[in-house]
Structure formats: C-alpha cells, structure tokens
Amino acid sequence: MFQNYKNLSGYYLSLNSVIHKLNPQVKLICMILLMSGLLINYNLVIILMYSLVLLPAYQIAKIPLTVLYNSFKPLIWIIFFSSVAHLFTTPGEPLLSIGFLSLTVEGIQKSLILSTRLILIIGFTMLTSLTTSPVNLVEAISSLLKPFSWLRLPVNQFSLMLSLSLRFLPVIYEEAERIKKSQVARGANFSSWSLKSKVNNVVSIIIPMIYSAIIRADDLAIAMEIRGFKIGEKRTRLKETRFNFIDLVILILTIIIFIITFFL
Amino acid sequence: MLYQGGVSRSIVMGISVQNLTHIYNYKLPWEFKALDSISFSVEDGEGFAVLGGAGSGKSTLAQHVNGLLFPTSGKVIVNGTTVKPGVNLLELRKTVGMVFQYPEAQLFGETVFEEVAFGLRNLGFSEEVVESQVQEALNLVGFMPSAIRHRNPLLLSGGEKRKVALAGIIAMKSSILVLDEPTSGLDIRSKKEVLTFLKEYRKANKAIIIYITHSLEEALSICERGIILSEGKQVYQGDLPEYFIKNEDWKYLNIEPPINRGIALTLKEKGLKINDRIITRLELIKEIEKCFKTIKT
Numbered sequence: 001m002f003q004n005y006k007n008l009s010g011y012y013l014s015l016n017s018v019i020h021k022l023n024p025q026v027k028l029i030c031m032i033l034l035m036s037g038l039l040i041n042y043n044l045v046i047i048l049m050y051s052l053v054l055l056p057a058y059q060i061a062k063i064p065l066t067v068l069y070n071s072f073k074p075l076i077w078i079i080f081f082s083s084v085a086h087l088f089t090t091p092g093e094p095l096l097s098i099g100f101l102s103l104t105v106e107g108i109q110k111s112l113i114l115s116t117r118l119i120l121i122i123g124f125t126m127l128t129s130l131t132t133s134p135v136n137l138v139e140a141i142s143s144l145l146k147p148f149s150w151l152r153l154p155v156n157q158f159s160l161m162l163s164l165s166l167r168f169l170p171v172i173y174e175e176a177e178r179i180k181k182s183q184v185a186r187g188a189n190f191s192s193w194s195l196k197s198k199v200n201n202v203v204s205i206i207i208p209m210i211y212s213a214i215i216r217a218d219d220l221a222i223a224m225e226i227r228g229f230k231i232g233e234k235r236t237r238l239k240e241t242r243f244n245f246i247d248l249v250i251l252i253l254t255i256i257i258f259i260i261t262f263f264l
Numbered sequence: 265m266l267y268q269g270g271v272s273r274s275i276v277m278g279i280s281v282q283n284l285t286h287i288y289n290y291k292l293p294w295e296f297k298a299l300d301s302i303s304f305s306v307e308d309g310e311g312f313a314v315l316g317g318a319g320s321g322k323s324t325l326a327q328h329v330n331g332l333l334f335p336t337s338g339k340v341i342v343n344g345t346t347v348k349p350g351v352n353l354l355e356l357r358k359t360v361g362m363v364f365q366y367p368e369a370q371l372f373g374e375t376v377f378e379e380v381a382f383g384l385r386n387l388g389f390s391e392e393v394v395e396s397q398v399q400e401a402l403n404l405v406g407f408m409p410s411a412i413r414h415r416n417p418l419l420l421s422g423g424e425k426r427k428v429a430l431a432g433i434i435a436m437k438s439s440i441l442v443l444d445e446p447t448s449g450l451d452i453r454s455k456k457e458v459l460t461f462l463k464e465y466r467k468a469n470k471a472i473i474i475y476i477t478h479s480l481e482e483a484l485s486i487c488e489r490g491i492i493l494s495e496g497k498q499v500y501q502g503d504l505p506e507y508f509i510k511n512e513d514w515k516y517l518n519i520e521p522p523i524n525r526g527i528a529l530t531l532k533e534k535g536l537k538i539n540d541r542i543i544t545r546l547e548l549i550k551e552i553e554k555c556f557k558t559i560k561t
Contacts, residue, residue, distance in 0.1 A: 187383050
C-alpha cells in the first residue's frame with residue numbers, strides 16, 4: 001500500500017554501485033572532510049572543483065539528479081532568500097541601484113557561490129545517506145565515536161538509540177502517510193490556507209502518531225527485554241565491514257581535495 | 265490467465281475503472297508497477313469484492329476511487345466524473361467514504377462525538393446536521409449515543425475503536441463505501457457485527473460497497489461479484505462462487521477459499537468420495553448426506 005517511502009528525502013536506495021560498496025566509515029570521513037572544506041574556504045574555483053566531485057559521484061552511484069532536486073525542494077526558499085540578501089547587501093561596484101539597495105558584481109558572485117555551496121553541502125550529505133544503509137551508517141558513526149567511550153560516555157547506548165530511530169524512520173513515515181490519507185478521505189484539506197483548519201489538520205495527524213509511537217516503543221522495549229537485552233553489554237556484529245583498496249584510493253583523493261582547498 | 269466472467273459496462277451512476285495502471289515512483293529507477301490494466305464496473309447498489317493476497321494491489325486500487333491516488337494511465341470514473349487532478353475532490357469525498365485497514369489508527373478526537381463529527385465538519389455541514397448524523401451513525405454501528413459520546417476514543421477496546429472509526433465514515437452518508445479489510449484483527453463477534461452492519465447499510469441506502477479482502481467467505485457475505493488480483497494483474501472478474509467452483513488456481517493466489525469448499529477438499533483428500541465443487545453450507549450438508557448413504561448401502 002505504501003510504496004512511496006522512497007520519496008523520503010535522503011532515505012537509503014539499495015542500488016549496486018561502487019559508492020554503495022564503499023566502507024561506510026570511509027564514506028562518512030569523506031563527507032565530513034568535503035563539507036568541512038566547503039565551510040572553511042570558498043571561491044569560484046573551489047565551488048567548481050567540488051561540483052566536479054559531486055556530479056560524477058551521483059552518476060557513479062546511479063542516483064538520478066531528480067532525487068537530489070527533490071531533496072532541495074523544502075530548502076528552495078532558504079536558498080532563494082539567502083541569495084537575494086547577498087545580492088543586494090554585498091558592497092562593491094554597483095550595476096543597478098533601487099533606493100538604498102544596490103546590485104553589485106561582487107553581490108552576484110557571492111550569492112551564486114553561497115547558494116551553490118549550500119547545494120553542494122546538501123548534495124554530499126544526501127549522497128552519504130542515499131548510498132549507506134541505516135545499519136551501516138550507525139555502525140560507522142559508533143565506530144568513529146568509539147574513542148569517546150574512554151571518557152566513559154555512553155557510546156553504545158547512543159548508537160542503539162540512533163539505530164532504532166533510523167530503523168523506525170520509514171515505518172513512522174508510512175504511518176504518517178496512512179493517517180494523512182485516512183483524514184483526507186474524511187474531507188481534511190491539507191492544502192487549505194486557513195490557520196484554524198491547518199492547526200486542526202496537524203492535530204489530526206500528530207495525536208494518532210504520538211499515540212502509536214508510544215505503543216510501538218512500549219512493544220519494542222518488551223520485545224527486547226524478553227530476548228535478554230541488557231543496557232551496556234558489549235555487542236558483536238553480524239557482518240564486519242572491510243577496508244578495501246578502493247576505500248584507500250577514495251580516502252586519499254578526498255584528503256588531497258581537502259588540502260588543495262586551503263591553497264586555492 | 266484472465267477469466268472474464270463479466271463484461272465491462274459504461275455507466276453513468278456507479279464506478280467504472282478502465283485500463284487502470286498505477287506505477288509508484290514513476291520514471292525513477294525503483295519504480296514499481298502496483299496495478300496493470302485493471303478494468304471493471306460497479307453499478308448503483310451493488311456489492312463488489314476486490315480479492316487478492318498481500319501485495320496484490322488491492323489497497324492501491326481502493327485509493328483511486330477516493331482520489332487519494334491518480335492513475336498513471338487509464339481512467340477511474342465515479343458517478344460520471346473522471347477522477348483526475350483538478351476535479352473537486354471534496355465533492356468526490358462526500359460521495360465516496362473510505363475505511364482503511366486498522367482505521368482506529370486515525371482516531372484523535374477528545375471525545376467519540378468529536379471524532380465522528382470530524383468528517384462532517386470538514387465537508388461543511390451545519391452543527392445541527394452534524395449532531396443528528398453523528399447520533400444516527402453511532403446508533404447504526406450499535407452504540408448507545410448518550411453513553412459513548414463523551415468517552416475518549418483512545419481508551420475504548422479494539423472492536424469499539426473500529427466501530428467509532430466506521431461511524432466516522434458512515435456519518436458522512438456516502439453513497440459509495442470503499443472498505444479496505446475492515447475486519448482484520450477483530451474477534452469473531454466484532455467481525456460478525458461489522459459484516460451484518462455493512463450488509464444492512466448497503467440494503468437501506470442502496471449504496472455501492474467495494475469490499476477489499478483476502479477472504480472469500482467475508483466477500484460473499486456482502487458482495488455478489490468481484491475482481492481477483494495477483495501481483496497487480498487482474499486474474500478474474502465476475503461471479504465469485506462460479507470462479508471458486510470452476511477453478512483451482514486460487515490456491516496459488518493467497519486467497520482464503522470458502523470454508524465449506526475447504527472442508528469438502530479435506531474430506532476428499534482423506535478418501536471420502538465427495539464432490540468438492542461446492543460453496544454453501546447447504547451444499548456441503550447434502551454432499552455429506554450423500555456420502556453417508558453410499559457408505560450405508
């Protein structure tokens with residue numbers, strides 16, 4: 001009935017590609033390095049270089065760019081307003097003046113660079129989540145957080161919490177879709193602009209969602225307890241991830257790109 | 265294989281589905297064809313079953329009648345109006361009431377009254393009409409309105425919640441009811457009550473009922489005709505008992521056979537010389553009597 005959960009922004013797409021097969025820890029490190037690079041330094045050349053990394057990466061991962069576009073949709077207004085703000089507030093050589101606002105060459109450059117940078121950051125994040133299964137992602141995060149367990153921080157509990165949250169994301173999404181459809185079938189109009197009906201409609205989804213989430217959490221806790229789950233116990237993994245030659249190549253290339261960023 | 269037990273008719277009042285195909289995530293690498301060229305029609309006052317196992321496309325089909333989904337290709341016509349983006353969906357939803365699987369999951373009202381009134385208020389009915397139709401709906405599903413109207417719907421039993429959810433749809437007085445496995449998860453008594461109620465509702469209102477299920481027994485208690493789906497394809501359309509008597513491929517479609525046919529088949533497997541091509545309890549009794557007579561002689 002609910003086949004649309006794959007529309008869920010950034011949800012893992014099980015395809016067969018080199019990027020899908022990469023070590024999840026490597027993918028996570030690469031994503032952090034590339035995002036940091038974009039945040040540390042930016043100019044037209046850097047933006048071009050990172051775009052030349054991102055676009056072929058999507059091709060190799062066999063993910064259509066429409067998926068990337070769908071991920072931007074909710075952020076389109078943020079990108080638009082930030083671009084417009086930079087367009088008129090950057091000092092420089094004025095091209096056009098409207099009252100106290102002036103459009104400058106520097107403004108056009110900055111707004112283009114900043115909006116593309118935002119798109120690139122989202123693109124790299126999406127690429128990681130679209131090509132890494134939630135289980136592998138959680139495993140990668142917890143192994144990267146492992147050093148913190150020496151400081152007696154609850155890394156295991158955090159990973160469990162994260163894996164359960166990710167595991168139930170599509171379930172909750174499907175549930176929300178189903179409840180929404182049930183209310184729409186009873187005449188609820190979710191596209192209405194009236195504040196009263198908006199509040200009413202949101203309540204009609206949120207209350208059943210919270211109710212079912214509490215019941216589900218309760219059932220899950222009981223199911224885990226009766227199968228002998230104990231908080232803080234050391235856990236083994238069903239599948240160990242491997243570090244292959246291709247992982248090494250990708251990691252080195254990313255580090256090179258990251259270092260180049262400082263010199264451009 | 266397609267067994268065409270009925271003919272596709274062009275009708276003004278009722279539902280006509282013509283070559284309906286639905287593909288989820290169309291034109292994406294993970295697109296999924298849930299329905300493939302489905303055609304059937306349902307006339308006013310008719311009970312029509314949609315049978316099939318899990319993942320056969322039953323629920324996807326149901327959502328097209330209410331405008332919750334639109335066809336990738338083909339047409340769905342409800343009372344002469346083609347269901348497509350841009351049509352007045354609120355008007356369509358006044359005509360077509362839909363009950364999803366486990367409808368109690370949609371409950372959110374503070375009281376049973378508020379819950380049942382939700383749909384009516386959305387459709388713009390006045391408070392007097394809301395009051396009288398909620399009372400009537402609660403009565404119809406077997407509640408004493410004064411006793412239940414102020415109770416919290418989330419604190420009711422499973423069967424009671426289901427009835428409240430049904431009342432919420434029935435209160436809208438829809439001339440077409442689409443029911444997606446409305447009895448799943450209910451105990452035998454509640455199941456019987458729901459089925460009896462639906463039967464009476466159909467008779468009293470001359471309503472169309474589209475009943476989605478994987479159990480033929482349930483389908484037959486409300487519907488005469490139906491469609492059988494398997495992996496999104498139409499396997500049969502027409503008289504349901506006829507299909508189950510004449511064919512054997514239902515065994516591979518994850519459909520529950522009529523209970524009496526099941527008993528006859530088991531008796532035959534055990535070595536009894538019995539005609540297993542039966543549907544009703546009376547036919548089964550007659551067959552068993554025949555067997556006893558043969559054994560005596």
